[in-house]
Amino acid sequence: MQDPKTLQTMTYDERIRNAIEEIKLADEVGLDFYGIGEHHRKDYAASAPHVILAAASSVTKRITLGSAVTVLSSEDPVRVYQNFATLNALSKGRAEVMVGRGSFIESFPLFGYDLNDYDELFDEKLNLLVQIRDHEISSYDGNYRSTYRNLGVYPRTKDLRISVAVGGTMQSAIRAGKLGLPLFVAIIGGAPRMFKPLIDLYKKTYLEAGHDESKMHVSVHSHGYVADTYEEAFETYYPSMEQAMNQIGSERGWGKYNKRSYEFANGFDGALYVGDPVYVAKKIRHLKETLGIDRFTLHVPVGFLEHEKVLKSIELFGTKVRTLLEENV
Template structure:
């Protein structure tokens, strides 16, 4: 419990999607258009159930046909009034910082100040060849573009010069913000990204998709120490991890495992992932793994532990995986909102 001089920490909880191709009840895969429309309905449902954040991650593949998440979030914004809307990741390295700012400042206006953006280097790199970028420039693209985005966020006319795009001189960037636009830097393990987030006073979002969450502890500590040395106050640390909630542990495993295996198997052909065994999967859903799969009690306990170990204040569950039927996804969302999150809050309070 906090002392008399400490303020209790405020925790927030969200849902992330990459627009995964879900399926009908009979197992027939949805089309890309069906999956995009389903994401809108999931965002609306999350708002109705009291979830605080709904986020869409940029991807450009057949499994994840979600290249324009901000457009989808605009549709969600038009049908909601409370939930915060953001990117689970925007691949800044293969985008233009000015256009990213303009899209999310527009979303911020449409939603009445409920937008936020997470900027990343791109652990999924399909956007680089798609838009004509060389992976050999992976680091310089992110470093320079994040620097430019930070300049735009100051709200003044921008003068900037770099090597990855034409310079700007005293350039006004519109639309101006009339409400804060929180900026997060998504990190999958790169310490340089942690340092850049701290340098600009941006929030940190740890994408934990394999292994023990505790191994990200040094990155969380590095971020906190860097903020202190740079003279910034405390900034929030958020967690992004995949999972699936069902009524029982066995049911959650039965629904999630075959879809997880299929997705990782397909991704292994492009990204060199090892194909997981059932034993490896069970280790990942255990107390020290990165997957949050199980009953509401099981998932809540694991989320509470992760937030505590990493001194984080936000958790976002990547709730969709592979060809899971849409009714299973909606049940996942409902259980997460109405049973998991209240349990986590109670565990953290005590």
């Protein structure tokens, strides 16, 4: 998005190269996961996350590299598997394809899909993707891609992680539980405690379907920013949130995002994680205790935010927040 001070917008080339630098730093400071979303609109640069992640695999050693999300409804599951199997090989087993229906709809007309088929597209394609992952030879006879029978999909890879990203719908949680896939919940507004019934339903469905409890995994994604002091973080991050929320909100009919909205969301029971390392760590610990999650991911930035500040936030998240959580301080 545009820098509100200079009215300049960085190039797509620069933003993509910056992402590689961010991922490299996240790996160096000990973070476990870096996710890149798939978008097909003017204010986003990453329409091909697997390519960016493949580049990052050559400059990282241990961090999991994932999509966040792959819009499976408008993708071909065969190509998704092939792309992420290749990434898994390059990264030596560090790939994760996080699939979802997507919160933006630009990919549907772009690739020739009808929004009226929103749910059916995702359900059918997810089942095919899991089948391809689990079986070298697979078949498809459905409504949303060409039929094929008893064909192999290559290259093959071991232990490719597929997780399901959801907003707040119970049916999505049930689907993930029945398939035995990890759940990834986007909590970007409201009170996080309201998502406990959804997560409990996922866990209940997962166990009733007979899946291995040790492999059950729940992640949460929220917006946030870490700085040396609470005041610095709070004042620095607000313009980024205000810009993005009002731009997207104008498209979706949301109310005006203002400082009061921001303050409420950053309260201890809100869905925003902005502050110094101690405050952010306490909020994450509270979330873990409330929802019973296994992984928390922090979305930085949302609107425009200087690259150096993004890097500083990543550094503090890895060296300070993570340490505080591990030490239970």
